[in-house]
Amino acid sequence: MNYLNCSIEQLATQIKEIQDKSTPPQEVSRAIIGRCTGVQKEFNVFISLGEDIISSELERLFRDRLPENGRLKLAGAIGVLGDNIATSRYLTTCASRMLQSYRPPFDAGVVARLEDSGAVIAGKTNMDEFGVGCSGENSYFNSIKNPWNKKHTAGSGAAAAVLAGSAHFALASDARGELRQAASYCGVIALKPTYGRISRKGLLDYASSLETIGIAARHIADLAAVLGAVAGEDPDDVTTLQSAAPDYLSLLRENGGVRQVAVPANWQDAPYLEEEMKDLFQEQLKKLEALGVKIHFVELPHLQYASLAAAIISAVEAFSNLSNYDGVRFGYRGEGKHLQDMYAQTRSEGFSSRLKKFLTFGALVSTANYYQDYFLRAQKLRTVIAGELEACLQEFDLLLTPTTPFQAPELGAAEGGSGRSREELLDPAGYYTAAANLAGLPALTFPLQAAGLPYGLQLLSKKEDELTLLKAGLLLEKENPLAWPDLAL
Protein backbone atom coordinates (compact mmCIF):
# COMPACT_ATOMS: atom_id res chain seq x y z
CA MET A 1 0.00 0.00 0.00
CA ASN A 2 1.33 3.40 -1.05
CA TYR A 3 -0.93 5.41 1.24
CA LEU A 4 1.71 7.32 3.21
CA ASN A 5 4.26 7.63 0.41
CA CYS A 6 1.98 9.44 -2.00
CA SER A 7 1.25 13.17 -1.89
CA ILE A 8 -1.99 14.57 -0.50
CA GLU A 9 -2.99 15.39 -4.08
CA GLN A 10 -2.58 11.74 -5.03
CA LEU A 11 -4.56 10.52 -2.02
CA ALA A 12 -7.90 10.83 -3.84
CA THR A 13 -6.70 8.22 -6.34
CA GLN A 14 -5.42 6.00 -3.53
CA ILE A 15 -8.71 6.30 -1.68
CA LYS A 16 -10.68 5.49 -4.83
CA GLU A 17 -8.57 2.37 -5.38
CA ILE A 18 -9.17 1.33 -1.78
CA GLN A 19 -12.90 1.82 -2.21
CA ASP A 20 -13.00 0.08 -5.61
CA LYS A 21 -11.22 -2.95 -4.20
CA SER A 22 -13.44 -2.81 -1.09
CA THR A 23 -10.30 -2.84 1.05
CA PRO A 24 -11.44 -2.64 4.70
CA PRO A 25 -10.37 0.63 6.40
CA GLN A 26 -8.78 -1.50 9.11
CA GLU A 27 -6.21 -2.66 6.61
CA VAL A 28 -5.31 0.95 5.81
CA SER A 29 -5.06 1.72 9.53
CA ARG A 30 -2.84 -1.27 10.14
CA ALA A 31 -0.45 -0.16 7.40
CA ILE A 32 -0.27 3.37 8.83
CA ILE A 33 0.16 2.21 12.43
CA GLY A 34 2.80 -0.27 11.33
CA ARG A 35 4.78 2.44 9.59
CA CYS A 36 4.49 4.87 12.51
CA THR A 37 5.49 2.20 15.01
CA GLY A 38 8.52 1.25 12.92
CA VAL A 39 9.57 4.88 12.58
CA GLN A 40 9.16 5.42 16.31
CA LYS A 41 11.27 2.37 17.14
CA GLU A 42 14.10 3.54 14.91
CA PHE A 43 14.11 7.32 15.34
CA ASN A 44 12.08 8.20 18.48
CA VAL A 45 10.00 10.82 16.67
CA PHE A 46 6.75 10.41 18.64
CA ILE A 47 5.77 11.14 22.20
CA SER A 48 2.21 9.88 21.67
CA LEU A 49 0.98 7.66 18.88
CA GLY A 50 -2.80 7.31 18.55
CA GLU A 51 -3.33 3.79 17.29
CA ASP A 52 -7.00 3.78 18.36
CA ILE A 53 -7.54 7.28 17.02
CA ILE A 54 -6.04 6.39 13.63
CA SER A 55 -8.28 3.32 13.38
CA SER A 56 -11.50 4.99 14.50
CA GLU A 57 -10.99 8.18 12.49
CA LEU A 58 -10.13 6.37 9.26
CA GLU A 59 -13.11 4.08 9.73
CA ARG A 60 -15.37 7.08 10.27
CA LEU A 61 -13.85 8.84 7.28
CA PHE A 62 -14.39 5.93 4.91
CA ARG A 63 -17.87 5.18 6.26
CA ASP A 64 -19.39 8.62 6.75
CA ARG A 65 -17.28 11.41 5.36
CA LEU A 66 -15.94 10.37 1.99
CA PRO A 67 -19.26 11.02 0.23
CA GLU A 68 -18.46 14.70 0.90
CA ASN A 69 -14.88 14.12 -0.32
CA GLY A 70 -15.00 17.02 -2.77
CA ARG A 71 -15.40 19.45 0.09
CA LEU A 72 -12.67 17.97 2.28
CA LYS A 73 -9.36 19.67 1.51
CA LEU A 74 -7.30 17.03 3.31
CA ALA A 75 -9.48 13.93 2.98
CA GLY A 76 -7.60 11.01 4.52
CA ALA A 77 -4.32 12.91 4.93
CA ILE A 78 -2.27 11.78 7.92
CA GLY A 79 -0.89 14.61 10.06
CA VAL A 80 1.13 14.83 13.24
CA LEU A 81 1.48 17.72 15.69
CA GLY A 82 4.38 18.94 17.78
CA ASP A 83 3.73 18.12 21.42
CA ASN A 84 3.31 21.77 22.41
CA ILE A 85 0.05 22.05 20.43
CA ALA A 86 -2.89 21.38 22.75
CA THR A 87 -4.97 18.28 22.03
CA SER A 88 -7.73 16.95 24.26
CA ARG A 89 -7.39 13.43 22.85
CA TYR A 90 -3.62 13.22 23.32
CA LEU A 91 -1.35 14.18 26.18
CA THR A 92 0.45 17.47 25.53
CA THR A 93 3.79 17.23 27.27
CA CYS A 94 5.95 19.91 25.60
CA ALA A 95 8.60 17.16 25.86
CA SER A 96 9.02 18.15 29.51
CA ARG A 97 8.86 16.29 32.79
CA MET A 98 6.79 19.28 33.92
CA LEU A 99 3.86 18.24 31.70
CA GLN A 100 4.54 14.54 31.24
CA SER A 101 0.96 13.59 32.14
CA TYR A 102 -0.90 16.78 31.10
CA ARG A 103 -4.04 16.39 29.02
CA PRO A 104 -5.48 19.78 27.98
CA PRO A 105 -9.22 20.34 28.42
CA PHE A 106 -9.42 21.90 24.94
CA ASP A 107 -7.98 21.61 21.45
CA ALA A 108 -5.74 24.11 19.67
CA GLY A 109 -7.44 26.13 16.93
CA VAL A 110 -5.64 24.18 14.22
CA VAL A 111 -6.96 20.83 15.45
CA ALA A 112 -10.61 21.50 14.58
CA ARG A 113 -9.60 22.94 11.21
CA LEU A 114 -7.55 19.87 10.35
CA GLU A 115 -10.29 17.49 11.44
CA ASP A 116 -12.97 19.47 9.59
CA SER A 117 -10.81 19.18 6.47
CA GLY A 118 -10.71 15.38 6.72
CA ALA A 119 -7.18 14.99 8.10
CA VAL A 120 -6.41 12.33 10.70
CA ILE A 121 -4.08 13.36 13.53
CA ALA A 122 -1.94 10.29 14.10
CA GLY A 123 0.15 11.45 17.03
CA LYS A 124 2.25 14.03 18.80
CA THR A 125 5.89 14.47 17.96
CA ASN A 126 9.04 14.74 20.05
CA MET A 127 10.84 18.09 20.31
CA ASP A 128 13.22 20.10 22.44
CA GLU A 129 11.59 20.93 25.77
CA PHE A 130 8.91 23.62 25.30
CA GLY A 131 10.22 24.16 21.75
CA VAL A 132 13.31 26.02 22.94
CA GLY A 133 16.03 25.20 20.42
CA CYS A 134 16.52 22.63 17.73
CA SER A 135 19.10 20.26 19.18
CA GLY A 136 16.63 17.37 19.19
CA GLU A 137 18.46 16.31 22.34
CA ASN A 138 16.71 18.28 25.03
CA SER A 139 13.55 16.23 25.37
CA TYR A 140 12.42 14.42 28.52
CA PHE A 141 11.54 11.61 26.11
CA ASN A 142 15.11 11.15 24.75
CA SER A 143 16.86 12.30 21.58
CA ILE A 144 15.36 12.36 18.10
CA LYS A 145 17.42 10.53 15.48
CA ASN A 146 17.78 11.64 11.88
CA PRO A 147 16.34 9.10 9.41
CA TRP A 148 19.23 9.86 7.02
CA ASN A 149 21.80 8.94 9.67
CA LYS A 150 20.89 7.87 13.18
CA LYS A 151 24.09 9.28 14.62
CA HIS A 152 22.83 12.79 13.85
CA THR A 153 19.96 14.81 15.28
CA ALA A 154 16.73 15.30 13.36
CA GLY A 155 16.12 18.62 15.16
CA SER A 156 12.48 17.77 15.77
CA GLY A 157 10.20 14.78 15.56
CA ALA A 158 7.83 16.70 13.29
CA ALA A 159 10.35 17.00 10.45
CA ALA A 160 11.65 13.46 11.00
CA ALA A 161 8.12 11.99 10.98
CA VAL A 162 7.44 13.61 7.61
CA LEU A 163 10.80 12.54 6.18
CA ALA A 164 10.37 8.96 7.36
CA GLY A 165 6.95 8.69 5.73
CA SER A 166 4.89 8.29 8.87
CA ALA A 167 2.75 11.34 8.02
CA HIS A 168 1.89 13.47 5.01
CA PHE A 169 2.45 16.63 7.01
CA ALA A 170 3.35 17.96 10.44
CA LEU A 171 2.49 21.12 12.34
CA ALA A 172 5.06 22.40 14.82
CA SER A 173 6.13 25.65 16.42
CA ASP A 174 8.78 28.03 15.09
CA ALA A 175 9.99 30.82 17.40
CA ARG A 176 13.54 31.41 16.21
CA GLY A 177 13.49 29.01 13.25
CA GLU A 178 13.27 25.65 15.05
CA LEU A 179 10.93 24.03 12.52
CA ARG A 180 12.85 25.34 9.50
CA GLN A 181 16.15 24.25 11.01
CA ALA A 182 14.82 20.73 11.66
CA ALA A 183 13.38 20.57 8.14
CA SER A 184 16.78 21.57 6.78
CA TYR A 185 18.48 18.87 8.88
CA CYS A 186 16.00 16.29 7.58
CA GLY A 187 15.63 17.46 3.99
CA VAL A 188 11.92 18.29 3.94
CA ILE A 189 10.02 21.47 3.10
CA ALA A 190 8.75 23.70 5.91
CA LEU A 191 6.90 26.99 6.07
CA LYS A 192 6.76 29.50 8.90
CA PRO A 193 3.79 31.67 7.94
CA THR A 194 3.31 35.36 8.57
CA TYR A 195 2.73 35.99 12.27
CA GLY A 196 -1.05 35.72 12.73
CA ARG A 197 -1.76 33.74 9.55
CA ILE A 198 -2.38 30.53 11.53
CA SER A 199 -4.19 30.56 14.86
CA ARG A 200 -1.93 30.28 17.89
CA LYS A 201 -4.81 29.30 20.19
CA GLY A 202 -3.63 26.28 22.13
CA LEU A 203 0.03 26.65 21.22
CA LEU A 204 1.98 26.35 24.48
CA ASP A 205 4.51 28.87 23.26
CA TYR A 206 7.63 30.13 24.96
CA ALA A 207 8.10 33.32 22.92
CA SER A 208 4.69 34.83 22.18
CA SER A 209 5.76 37.69 19.95
CA LEU A 210 7.98 35.51 17.75
CA GLU A 211 6.36 32.11 17.67
CA THR A 212 3.97 30.74 15.07
CA ILE A 213 2.74 27.29 14.12
CA GLY A 214 4.45 26.17 10.92
CA ILE A 215 3.96 23.29 8.51
CA ALA A 216 6.38 20.62 7.27
CA ALA A 217 5.66 18.41 4.26
CA ARG A 218 7.42 16.48 1.52
CA HIS A 219 5.79 18.33 -1.39
CA ILE A 220 5.04 21.99 -2.03
CA ALA A 221 1.46 21.22 -3.10
CA ASP A 222 0.87 19.36 0.18
CA LEU A 223 2.15 22.35 2.10
CA ALA A 224 -0.21 24.62 0.12
CA ALA A 225 -3.16 22.30 0.82
CA VAL A 226 -2.48 22.19 4.57
CA LEU A 227 -1.90 25.94 4.79
CA GLY A 228 -5.21 26.50 2.99
CA ALA A 229 -6.94 24.28 5.53
CA VAL A 230 -5.53 25.84 8.71
CA ALA A 231 -4.96 29.52 7.79
CA GLY A 232 -7.43 32.25 8.66
CA GLU A 233 -8.79 34.44 11.40
CA ASP A 234 -9.67 32.77 14.68
CA PRO A 235 -12.02 34.63 17.05
CA ASP A 236 -10.28 32.84 19.93
CA ASP A 237 -6.87 34.26 18.99
CA VAL A 238 -6.74 38.04 18.85
CA THR A 239 -3.33 37.91 17.16
CA THR A 240 -4.66 36.27 13.99
CA LEU A 241 -4.79 38.37 10.83
CA GLN A 242 -8.21 39.64 9.84
CA SER A 243 -7.54 39.41 6.11
CA ALA A 244 -8.87 36.28 4.41
CA ALA A 245 -6.32 33.63 3.49
CA PRO A 246 -6.27 32.81 -0.23
CA ASP A 247 -6.87 29.32 -1.62
CA TYR A 248 -3.16 28.60 -1.94
CA LEU A 249 -3.50 25.26 -3.70
CA SER A 250 -5.72 26.50 -6.50
CA LEU A 251 -3.51 29.58 -7.04
CA LEU A 252 -0.22 27.69 -6.82
CA ARG A 253 0.12 26.84 -10.50
CA GLU A 254 -1.27 30.08 -11.88
CA ASN A 255 1.06 32.28 -13.89
CA GLY A 256 3.16 34.90 -12.19
CA GLY A 257 6.07 34.13 -10.02
CA VAL A 258 9.54 35.11 -9.07
CA ARG A 259 11.63 37.53 -11.17
CA GLN A 260 13.79 39.56 -8.78
CA VAL A 261 15.55 37.92 -5.86
CA ALA A 262 17.76 39.48 -3.20
CA VAL A 263 20.66 37.81 -1.39
CA PRO A 264 22.39 39.43 1.62
CA ALA A 265 25.82 40.62 0.47
CA ASN A 266 27.29 39.31 3.74
CA TRP A 267 25.59 35.90 3.61
CA GLN A 268 28.93 34.10 4.00
CA ASP A 269 29.69 35.76 7.35
CA ALA A 270 27.74 33.22 9.42
CA PRO A 271 29.82 31.48 12.08
CA TYR A 272 30.30 27.78 11.36
CA LEU A 273 29.13 28.13 7.73
CA GLU A 274 30.19 24.91 6.00
CA GLU A 275 31.89 24.88 2.58
CA GLU A 276 29.39 22.41 1.16
CA MET A 277 26.54 24.75 2.11
CA LYS A 278 28.29 27.63 0.34
CA ASP A 279 28.70 25.54 -2.83
CA LEU A 280 25.10 24.33 -2.80
CA PHE A 281 23.77 27.85 -2.23
CA GLN A 282 25.79 29.28 -5.09
CA GLU A 283 24.66 26.42 -7.32
CA GLN A 284 21.03 27.29 -6.59
CA LEU A 285 21.65 30.94 -7.44
CA LYS A 286 23.08 29.86 -10.80
CA LYS A 287 20.09 27.60 -11.45
CA LEU A 288 17.71 30.45 -10.74
CA GLU A 289 19.66 32.79 -13.00
CA ALA A 290 19.46 30.20 -15.78
CA LEU A 291 15.68 30.30 -15.37
CA GLY A 292 15.66 34.05 -15.91
CA VAL A 293 15.54 35.12 -12.27
CA LYS A 294 17.67 38.19 -11.56
CA ILE A 295 19.84 37.92 -8.44
CA HIS A 296 20.72 41.11 -6.52
CA PHE A 297 23.24 41.23 -3.67
CA VAL A 298 21.93 43.71 -1.12
CA GLU A 299 23.30 45.28 2.05
CA LEU A 300 21.44 44.06 5.16
CA PRO A 301 24.02 45.00 7.78
CA HIS A 302 21.99 44.10 10.87
CA LEU A 303 20.84 40.65 9.76
CA GLN A 304 23.90 39.18 11.46
CA TYR A 305 22.49 40.24 14.85
CA ALA A 306 19.05 38.65 14.38
CA SER A 307 19.82 35.54 16.44
CA LEU A 308 21.18 37.71 19.28
CA ALA A 309 18.07 39.90 19.38
CA ALA A 310 15.81 36.85 19.16
CA ALA A 311 17.75 35.09 21.94
CA ILE A 312 17.34 38.02 24.35
CA ILE A 313 13.69 38.67 23.49
CA SER A 314 12.68 35.00 23.56
CA ALA A 315 14.42 34.38 26.88
CA VAL A 316 12.55 37.27 28.51
CA GLU A 317 9.25 36.11 27.04
CA ALA A 318 9.94 32.52 28.14
CA PHE A 319 10.70 33.70 31.68
CA SER A 320 7.24 35.26 31.71
CA ASN A 321 5.31 32.62 29.72
CA LEU A 322 6.61 29.63 31.63
CA SER A 323 6.03 31.17 35.04
CA ASN A 324 2.65 29.44 35.29
CA TYR A 325 4.31 26.04 35.58
CA ASP A 326 4.39 26.13 39.34
CA GLY A 327 2.88 22.79 40.37
CA VAL A 328 -0.43 24.22 41.56
CA ARG A 329 -3.03 23.71 38.83
CA PHE A 330 -1.44 21.18 36.48
CA GLY A 331 1.77 19.35 35.75
CA TYR A 332 4.57 18.10 37.94
CA ARG A 333 4.80 19.11 41.59
CA GLY A 334 7.91 18.90 43.75
CA GLU A 335 7.78 18.60 47.51
CA GLY A 336 8.24 21.80 49.48
CA LYS A 337 7.98 22.87 53.11
CA HIS A 338 5.89 25.88 52.13
CA LEU A 339 4.50 27.44 48.97
CA GLN A 340 7.63 29.27 47.76
CA ASP A 341 9.75 26.21 48.43
CA MET A 342 7.27 24.06 46.50
CA TYR A 343 7.39 26.46 43.52
CA ALA A 344 11.20 26.32 43.41
CA GLN A 345 11.34 22.55 43.90
CA THR A 346 8.71 21.99 41.20
CA ARG A 347 10.50 24.13 38.63
CA SER A 348 13.99 22.91 39.53
CA GLU A 349 12.95 19.26 39.16
CA GLY A 350 10.38 19.69 36.39
CA PHE A 351 12.52 21.64 33.91
CA SER A 352 15.73 20.38 32.31
CA SER A 353 19.09 21.93 33.10
CA ARG A 354 19.20 23.63 29.71
CA LEU A 355 15.75 25.18 30.11
CA LYS A 356 16.54 26.34 33.65
CA LYS A 357 19.59 28.19 32.34
CA PHE A 358 17.56 29.76 29.54
CA LEU A 359 14.85 30.94 31.98
CA THR A 360 17.47 32.34 34.33
CA PHE A 361 18.96 34.24 31.38
CA GLY A 362 15.46 35.67 30.72
CA ALA A 363 15.03 36.58 34.39
CA LEU A 364 18.42 38.29 34.46
CA VAL A 365 17.71 40.40 31.38
CA SER A 366 14.35 41.39 32.90
CA THR A 367 15.99 42.93 35.96
CA ALA A 368 16.40 46.69 36.27
CA ASN A 369 20.16 46.54 35.65
CA TYR A 370 19.80 44.81 32.29
CA TYR A 371 16.34 45.72 30.98
CA GLN A 372 17.23 49.08 29.41
CA ASP A 373 20.64 48.08 28.11
CA TYR A 374 19.78 44.66 26.74
CA PHE A 375 16.09 43.80 26.45
CA LEU A 376 14.90 47.22 25.30
CA ARG A 377 17.84 47.67 22.93
CA ALA A 378 17.23 44.19 21.49
CA GLN A 379 13.68 45.31 20.71
CA LYS A 380 15.10 48.44 19.04
CA LEU A 381 17.45 46.26 17.05
CA ARG A 382 14.39 44.25 16.06
CA THR A 383 12.87 47.42 14.59
CA VAL A 384 16.02 48.00 12.52
CA ILE A 385 16.19 44.39 11.27
CA ALA A 386 12.49 44.35 10.39
CA GLY A 387 12.89 47.69 8.59
CA GLU A 388 15.83 46.43 6.52
CA LEU A 389 13.92 43.28 5.54
CA GLU A 390 10.71 45.11 4.70
CA ALA A 391 12.54 47.66 2.54
CA CYS A 392 14.35 44.85 0.73
CA LEU A 393 11.14 42.93 0.10
CA GLN A 394 9.38 46.03 -1.21
CA GLU A 395 11.95 46.04 -4.00
CA PHE A 396 12.45 42.32 -4.59
CA ASP A 397 10.13 39.30 -4.69
CA LEU A 398 12.18 37.19 -2.31
CA LEU A 399 15.21 37.17 -0.06
CA LEU A 400 17.35 34.02 -0.22
CA THR A 401 19.75 32.68 2.40
CA PRO A 402 20.91 29.27 3.56
CA THR A 403 18.53 27.89 6.22
CA THR A 404 21.23 26.80 8.66
CA PRO A 405 24.98 27.31 8.33
CA PHE A 406 25.61 23.61 8.90
CA GLN A 407 24.18 20.12 8.55
CA ALA A 408 22.41 18.24 11.33
CA PRO A 409 24.93 18.04 14.21
CA GLU A 410 25.98 14.70 15.61
CA LEU A 411 23.99 13.53 18.60
CA GLY A 412 25.92 14.09 21.80
CA ALA A 413 27.86 17.03 20.39
CA ALA A 414 26.09 19.35 22.83
CA GLU A 415 27.68 17.47 25.70
CA GLY A 416 31.13 17.58 24.18
CA GLY A 417 31.89 21.21 25.01
CA SER A 418 32.16 22.17 21.33
CA GLY A 419 32.29 25.83 20.32
CA ARG A 420 28.72 25.64 19.11
CA SER A 421 27.41 24.09 22.32
CA ARG A 422 29.07 26.84 24.40
CA GLU A 423 27.01 29.30 22.38
CA GLU A 424 23.69 27.55 22.91
CA LEU A 425 21.99 30.69 24.26
CA LEU A 426 22.83 32.49 21.02
CA ASP A 427 21.68 29.56 18.88
CA PRO A 428 24.19 29.52 15.97
CA ALA A 429 21.72 27.37 13.97
CA GLY A 430 19.33 30.34 14.01
CA TYR A 431 21.74 32.78 12.34
CA TYR A 432 19.58 32.99 9.19
CA THR A 433 16.18 31.93 10.53
CA ALA A 434 15.56 34.27 13.47
CA ALA A 435 15.09 37.41 11.35
CA ALA A 436 11.77 36.21 9.90
CA ASN A 437 10.41 35.69 13.43
CA LEU A 438 11.56 39.13 14.58
CA ALA A 439 9.82 40.77 11.62
CA GLY A 440 6.76 38.49 11.53
CA LEU A 441 7.56 37.57 7.91
CA PRO A 442 6.76 34.28 6.18
CA ALA A 443 9.71 32.04 5.36
CA LEU A 444 10.11 28.68 3.64
CA THR A 445 12.95 26.19 3.69
CA PHE A 446 13.55 23.99 0.69
CA PRO A 447 15.80 20.90 0.90
CA LEU A 448 19.14 20.76 -0.89
CA GLN A 449 20.42 17.24 -1.24
CA ALA A 450 24.09 16.59 -0.54
CA ALA A 451 26.24 13.47 -0.50
CA GLY A 452 25.67 12.93 3.24
CA LEU A 453 23.03 14.86 5.10
CA PRO A 454 20.86 17.50 3.41
CA TYR A 455 21.04 21.28 3.73
CA GLY A 456 18.31 23.89 3.28
CA LEU A 457 17.67 26.97 1.18
CA GLN A 458 15.61 29.64 2.96
CA LEU A 459 13.25 32.01 1.16
CA LEU A 460 11.60 35.04 2.80
CA SER A 461 8.76 37.12 1.35
CA LYS A 462 6.58 40.06 2.31
CA LYS A 463 4.03 39.81 5.08
CA GLU A 464 0.99 37.76 4.06
CA ASP A 465 2.65 36.68 0.81
CA GLU A 466 3.01 32.96 1.42
CA LEU A 467 1.85 32.38 -2.15
CA THR A 468 5.07 33.77 -3.66
CA LEU A 469 7.05 31.45 -1.39
CA LEU A 470 5.00 28.48 -2.51
CA LYS A 471 5.35 29.38 -6.20
CA ALA A 472 9.09 29.73 -5.79
CA GLY A 473 9.12 26.41 -3.94
CA LEU A 474 7.32 24.79 -6.85
CA LEU A 475 9.96 26.17 -9.20
CA LEU A 476 12.72 24.75 -6.99
CA GLU A 477 10.90 21.43 -6.78
CA LYS A 478 11.02 21.13 -10.58
CA GLU A 479 14.75 21.94 -10.65
CA ASN A 480 15.80 19.83 -7.66
CA PRO A 481 14.44 16.29 -7.56
CA LEU A 482 13.47 15.45 -4.00
CA ALA A 483 14.95 12.38 -2.32
CA TRP A 484 13.93 10.24 0.64
CA PRO A 485 15.94 7.70 2.60
CA ASP A 486 15.29 4.07 1.77
CA LEU A 487 14.17 2.85 5.16
CA ALA A 488 13.77 -0.82 5.88
CA LEU A 489 11.29 -0.69 8.77
Next chain:
Amino acid sequence: MQITADELKNASWDARIRLSRQEEEELLEQLQGVFQVAEKALRDPALDMVPATFYGIKRQNVLRSDAIEPSLPPHISLANAPDADDSSFNVPRIIEE
Protein backbone atom coordinates in the same frame (compact mmCIF):
# COMPACT_ATOMS: atom_id res chain seq x y z
CA MET B 1 29.35 43.84 31.37
CA GLN B 2 30.63 41.51 34.08
CA ILE B 3 27.87 39.46 35.65
CA THR B 4 28.29 38.60 39.29
CA ALA B 5 27.38 35.32 40.93
CA ASP B 6 24.96 37.20 43.19
CA GLU B 7 23.15 38.69 40.20
CA LEU B 8 22.78 35.21 38.77
CA LYS B 9 21.51 33.79 42.06
CA ASN B 10 18.94 36.57 42.37
CA ALA B 11 17.81 36.08 38.76
CA SER B 12 17.40 32.33 39.19
CA TRP B 13 15.35 32.94 42.34
CA ASP B 14 13.19 35.42 40.40
CA ALA B 15 12.46 32.47 38.10
CA ARG B 16 11.98 30.20 41.16
CA ILE B 17 14.76 27.99 39.87
CA ARG B 18 17.64 26.46 41.80
CA LEU B 19 20.81 26.00 39.75
CA SER B 20 23.64 23.69 40.75
CA ARG B 21 27.16 25.12 41.04
CA GLN B 22 28.04 23.52 37.70
CA GLU B 23 24.95 24.98 36.02
CA GLU B 24 25.83 28.43 37.39
CA GLU B 25 29.35 28.18 36.01
CA GLU B 26 28.15 27.00 32.59
CA LEU B 27 25.56 29.75 32.45
CA LEU B 28 28.04 32.44 33.49
CA GLU B 29 30.35 31.39 30.66
CA GLN B 30 27.51 31.37 28.15
CA LEU B 31 26.24 34.75 29.34
CA GLN B 32 29.68 36.32 28.96
CA GLY B 33 29.57 35.16 25.32
CA VAL B 34 26.12 36.66 24.77
CA PHE B 35 27.02 39.99 26.35
CA GLN B 36 30.25 40.15 24.38
CA VAL B 37 28.32 39.98 21.12
CA ALA B 38 25.66 42.28 22.54
CA GLU B 39 28.22 44.97 23.36
CA LYS B 40 28.92 45.38 19.66
CA ALA B 41 25.36 45.00 18.39
CA LEU B 42 23.42 46.90 21.03
CA ARG B 43 25.77 49.77 21.91
CA ASP B 44 25.31 51.41 18.49
CA PRO B 45 24.24 55.01 19.31
CA ALA B 46 22.01 54.95 16.22
CA LEU B 47 19.66 52.68 18.21
CA ASP B 48 18.98 55.44 20.76
CA MET B 49 16.31 57.11 18.69
CA VAL B 50 14.79 53.92 17.25
CA PRO B 51 11.42 52.87 18.70
CA ALA B 52 11.20 49.36 20.14
CA THR B 53 9.16 46.69 18.35
CA PHE B 54 7.31 44.41 20.72
CA TYR B 55 5.29 42.58 18.05
CA GLY B 56 6.12 41.83 14.44
CA ILE B 57 2.57 42.62 13.36
CA LYS B 58 0.82 45.85 14.28
CA ARG B 59 -2.68 45.31 15.62
CA GLN B 60 -5.35 47.64 16.91
CA ASN B 61 -8.63 47.04 18.70
CA VAL B 62 -7.84 43.44 19.35
CA LEU B 63 -10.13 43.01 22.35
CA ARG B 64 -12.91 40.47 22.08
CA SER B 65 -16.51 41.53 22.59
CA ASP B 66 -17.39 41.64 26.26
CA ALA B 67 -19.74 38.66 26.11
CA ILE B 68 -20.20 36.10 28.86
CA GLU B 69 -19.23 32.60 27.82
CA PRO B 70 -19.44 29.34 29.76
CA SER B 71 -16.51 28.67 32.09
CA LEU B 72 -14.78 25.33 32.50
CA PRO B 73 -16.68 23.14 34.99
CA PRO B 74 -14.71 22.63 38.23
CA HIS B 75 -14.09 18.91 37.68
CA ILE B 76 -12.39 19.65 34.33
CA SER B 77 -10.41 22.58 35.76
CA LEU B 78 -9.17 20.34 38.55
CA ALA B 79 -8.53 17.25 36.41
CA ASN B 80 -4.82 17.96 35.88
CA ALA B 81 -4.09 19.26 39.38
CA PRO B 82 -1.35 17.46 41.32
CA ASP B 83 -3.42 17.82 44.49
CA ALA B 84 -7.07 18.86 44.61
CA ASP B 85 -10.32 18.12 46.37
CA ASP B 86 -13.84 18.51 44.96
CA SER B 87 -13.69 22.24 44.48
CA SER B 88 -10.19 23.58 45.04
CA PHE B 89 -6.49 23.20 44.36
CA ASN B 90 -4.53 22.17 47.43
CA VAL B 91 -1.11 23.70 48.12
CA PRO B 92 1.37 23.56 51.00
CA ARG B 93 1.21 26.18 53.75
CA ILE B 94 1.94 29.67 52.49
CA ILE B 95 3.68 31.07 55.56
CA GLU B 96 7.18 29.85 56.32
CA GLU B 97 7.65 28.27 59.75
